[in-house]
Amino acid sequence: MRYDLNLLPVFLVLMEERSVTRAAQRLGITQPALSNALTRLRTMLQDPLFVRQRYGMEPTQKAQELAPVLAAALGNVDEVVLGQQAFDPAKARQRITIASNSYVEFVLMPRVVARLQERAPGVQLRLIPYGADLADTGVMSGDTAMVLGRVVNAPDNLVVQHLMDETLACVVRADHPTVHKRLSRQQFERLKHVNLVPPGGRLRVGLFQALEKQGLQREVAVSVTHFLAIPEMIAVSDHCATLPSLICRRLAQDPRLKVLPAPVDLGAFPVEMAWHARHRHDPAHRWLRALVVEVAKELSAAG
Numbered sequence: 001m002r003y004d005l006n007l008l009p010v011f012l013v014l015m016e017e018r019s020v021t022r023a024a025q026r027l028g029i030t031q032p033a034l035s036n037a038l039t040r041l042r043t044m045l046q047d048p049l050f051v052r053q054r055y056g057m058e059p060t061q062k063a064q065e066l067a068p069v070l071a072a073a074l075g076n077v078d079e080v081v082l083g084q085q086a087f088d089p090a091k092a093r094q095r096i097t098i099a100s101n102s103y104v105e106f107v108l109m110p111r112v113v114a115r116l117q118e119r120a121p122g123v124q125l126r127l128i129p130y131g132a133d134l135a136d137t138g139v140m141s142g143d144t145a146m147v148l149g150r151v152v153n154a155p156d157n158l159v160v161q162h163l164m165d166e167t168l169a170c171v172v173r174a175d176h177p178t179v180h181k182r183l184s185r186q187q188f189e190r191l192k193h194v195n196l197v198p199p200g201g202r203l204r205v206g207l208f209q210a211l212e213k214q215g216l217q218r219e220v221a222v223s224v225t226h227f228l229a230i231p232e233m234i235a236v237s238d239h240c241a242t243l244p245s246l247i248c249r250r251l252a253q254d255p256r257l258k259v260l261p262a263p264v265d266l267g268a269f270p271v272e273m274a275w276h277a278r279h280r281h282d283p284a285h286r287w288l289r290a291l292v293v294e295v296a297k298e299l300s301a302a303g
Contacts, residue, residue: 087283
């Protein structure tokens with residue numbers, strides 16, 4: 001029997017989306033075209049594959065059994081084909097999507113962009129937000145090249161690589177009336193604080209847990225959604241902010257501010273990179289991963 005291999009990626013997208021509408025959007029085709037492809041899939045695989053339910057499409061038993069086998073098979077095909085291709089960064093012309101949290105976008109990505117300009121000027125980056133939900137990024141299907149940030153509960157089809165560990169420091173205004181060369185525990189607890197609340201951010205959870213572990217109290221006076229608002233808040237108040245050290249290093253260049261060690265050890269949080277296993281042997285993807293690792297190592301060494 002002859003199989004139409006073009007239908008197999010459609011099947012895998014339907015398995016992930018459980019919706020003809022969303023699957024069609026991801027594949028860049030019309031709903032009628034996707035419905036036609038599903039009809040051909042059912043004929044080819046001799047099974048209904050998906051049954052309509054109130055909140056989407058439920059895969060049949062056979063679809064559930066086929067999905068991991070077909071995903072692995074297509075991954076093997078990708079490895080064989082892509083492994084034969086050479087990648088010349090100086091001549092490459094492509095667009096790569098990366099999901100990153102705001103920390104990575106501010107700390108790592110400027111250096112990555114500078115390296116791309118120097119080594120691969122034809123490569124374009126498209127950055128999309130990454131909060132806490134991997135499913136929203138497209139990385140689990142391979143549509144997004146990678147996610148950068150804190151990766152928790154990654155599925156089996158993602159490869160996760162540790163990039164570096166980041167610590168925390170405190171920022172106050174340079175002419176603060178009560179905080180001078182160091183910040184004591186008592187001062188930290190007496191001060192009012194500016195708190196960062198990124199959407200779905202893991203850093204916020206990690207900071208709260210670190211403070212609780214050390215028994216350190218903190219009165220939050222202002223909550224903001226992006227750390228770029230924090231220096232402006234700190235510069236015109238007597239408040240304090242606790243932020244990743246690499247961000248604080250950048251803020252230390254602002255003469256209105258001063259950076260001090262946290263009054264107690266608040267531990268560290270990991271910065272990670274994750275990508276779909278199908279990209280494991282893609283020459284362009286491997287080159288980009290190596291570039292990100294290079295930048296992360298430099299930042300860690302400079303810290």
